[in-house]
Amino acid sequence: MPYDTLIALIPLLPILGFAFTALFGRRLQLRLGRAAAEIVPVGIVIAVWVIAMIVVVPALQHQAPFGTEGLDVKSWTWIPAGGLSVDMGFHVDALTACLLIVVTTIGMLVHIYSIGYMAHDKATWRFFAYLNLFMVSMLVLVLADNWLLVFAGWELVGLSSYSLIGFWYERRSAALAAKKAFIVNRVGDVGFALGIMAIFLNTGTLNIQASLKMLVDQGSSNTVPLTVVALLVFAGAMGKSAQFPLHVWLPDAMEGPTPVSALIHAATMVNAGVYLVARANPLFASAQDAMVVVAAIGIFTAFMAATIAFTQTDIKRVLAFSTLSQLGYMFAALGVGAFSAAIFHLMSHGFFKGLLFLDSGSVIHSVHDEQDMNRMGGLWRKIPITHATMLVGTIAIAGIPPLAGFFSKDEILGEAFKNGFTWVWGIGVVVAVMTAFYMWRLMGKTFYGESRVDPAVAPKVHESAWQMTLPLVLLAIPSIFLGMAIGLPLGNGLLVQWLSPVFEHAEQILARPAAAETLLGLPTDVVLISISVIAALAGLIVGLYLFGWGSRKVKQQTVDAVSSANGTSRFLYRLSLNKWWFDELNDLLFIRIGGRVAAFLWWFDRTIVDGTVNGVGYAVRDAGNGLRQIQTGRVQNYALGIAIGLIVMAGSFLLIVGQPR
Amino acid sequence: MLSALNLISQNLDAYLVLSGILFAIGTFGFLARRNAISMLMSIELMLNAVNLAFISFGAFSYNGDARHAAQASTIALIVIASAAAEATVGLAIVIAIYRNKKTPLVDEYDAMSQ
């Protein structure tokens, strides 16, 4: 089958799956049981994964027909409107291939996992329908060859996310969280839409490759300055990838079922923003001020999220803030010009964060829907597979070699340092320490130490079904080996080679000088790597000691210290626990103050605008009423009118025409 | 001072001013009286004022042709005849309405009002 057809099938099959499940799922589930409703969507996603793998291999290696520029597949003209012509077309190059790997693999594993996780839910068919819809939207977003189609996929992803977060819609908190996610996304989408319009204004075309080339060629003769365009596009990325200040929706999004958190909020949807900036890399490279902004926001988000993760007690919340933090790393990488490193971290993070989320789902499932870590502990003997895979994920995220996280994180930090962004590097190292710390805190509280599980639940704690543990094991494999497979040698691994045609234009524009070869007498790379490893180990030791295997006395001391802290420490603790009070700030600004403004505008509309319109009506009516008084029905009154008219006419005639001779 | 009135009867202005005054009085009566027959009497006054104006124009018109004055008289005669006809019909109407409404006061004749 020619590649054109295969590529077109990739988004097409999930559309069919969604339609089929939406139309027939309910009846199938009622009559024939869950499995009947699940076969089609899960089967389709597996098929998509197979097709994607077939397409990805030649695409990454620049074989025909992909070459170095990628393959363009044109389906049909969507909007033929004179000067604006938008095609429904797809573009597949190495970058697309990387995203395809992540999206389809994790998507498939999440689908399989959900069979087990949602086995007791009564609306399983709806869940799978939405999951398929999500796959469609993400695939369209990644495969699109023009900005408008990307935007369409972008919005669809927001919609699917809304449906999935609020899947248990009878729960008020879930409905509110879904609404919050959608609205905050929309704020970013406004920026993105404006960015697309600016691109069209500058170049007259919406095709991604063509417009990027034109934008760079036109340089400063663009109608809308490139910095503005880049910042607008980044605004969209901020919304979707939950960067500060549009990050507030991600923690609340944990209201959705855990497979949703794994798929959308760890591995795919939040990566859309990173993909967008990476895809637009020539644009950003030509607007270096925007890149600094990206880096700053990214690393700040990483830092802020890490501080908040210190004090959270809900296992999924910790992972959510961890996602925020790692996304910040990715944007920091994009901002300093380390595009391949960002994509590398995107892929490895997708795998190990997906693994961690699915693991947490397994843990929650085994302690019967308990999510508070303070009521877990000592679980490592009872749920061994979950524990082992989660351990793998934690080592990966903490950045301990030779697992995937170490390679990708270190490449980011190394590039930051070498490109002169020492402040990014410094903060990044601190965040690495914090990451290791809070992840080991999570492990310690959940699995180690003595059991604080509710005594009624404790005897029923058991390992999850094979549909849930199989994906865990399958995800652990790339978490271990991905880094070694495509990350070596550091800075010039397979992935870098595969992605170089995508980013070479940007690299040319940036034209960074070669970094210093030695630092403090040793090769630069060795120094940087050592610092990263030491940071990770430091966090590990402290975290495990305080929360895992440390003596009870030490733990008690810590708890005492925290609860009796006052002054600055207490403030910092509360700052972290309350998520830096951003939700309260948003509430004040937009709900309270915005509410006042809206109320005033409503008053204005009611009283003044409606009043004017109604007032005209009243005025006409009253005038009519008044004029009606003239009709008395009496001839003498009319005769008086005639006489007055006569006088007026005669008088004006005499006055105007002039005195008679 | 009274000698200023000399030859006033030879002055067209005087006749016309008189006619105007009579017309104004007739108008006032027509607009201000409540009785329908008073209104009709005022109309007669107005018609007479007009007659006076015609006659005086005829009296002071162009000299050469004797028929000019006669023309004014003709008009005046026709006006008198029309006034007679109009008074007849008008008074008949008032009597007919009086039979219906039992009053000659025009205040009551407002069936056409809103």
Add this chain to the structure above:
Amino acid sequence: MTLPDTIPFLGFGWNDLLFLLFAAVMVAAALAVVLQRDIIRAGGAMIICFAALAGLYVIAGTPVVAATQVLVYIGAISVLVLFAIMLTQTKAAPRALVFQTQIVPAAIVSVVIALLIGLTVLATDWPKQVATQVAAAADLATTLFTDYTLPFEVVSVLLLAAVVGGVFLAKRERGEAE
């Protein structure tokens, strides 16, 4: 003995004296017509007004019209009016209001009309005339029955229609009580 041209004390001629007399009577009678409460008196004042007007017509040199005025207006129309007054009398007449509510605007309007006409007339430069023409009956007859035959015939039809109409309108309905 011939009469002097101007009356010794007053300074104007005999014609002028007559003119002024008739004019004063006419205006006074007209005012009485519109201002009198008692409508019979108003009718009487109207008769006097018509008589004064006849005098003015004579001074203006149209004795035929003067005669017709007396015959038709005083002899027929005024009688008709008096009959109508008698047929529409109400008991409450002496106590009822004489004037309408709109009397003030009416008065203003009348005064303005009078002023308009008066001022216009006085300001106009009328062509001067030497002596009053006397419209002889012969000339009047010729004009009326040759040049204006059609209007004459139409007026007779009009009078016929008026008579018929008047009779019909004022007739009592069949079976209606007195």
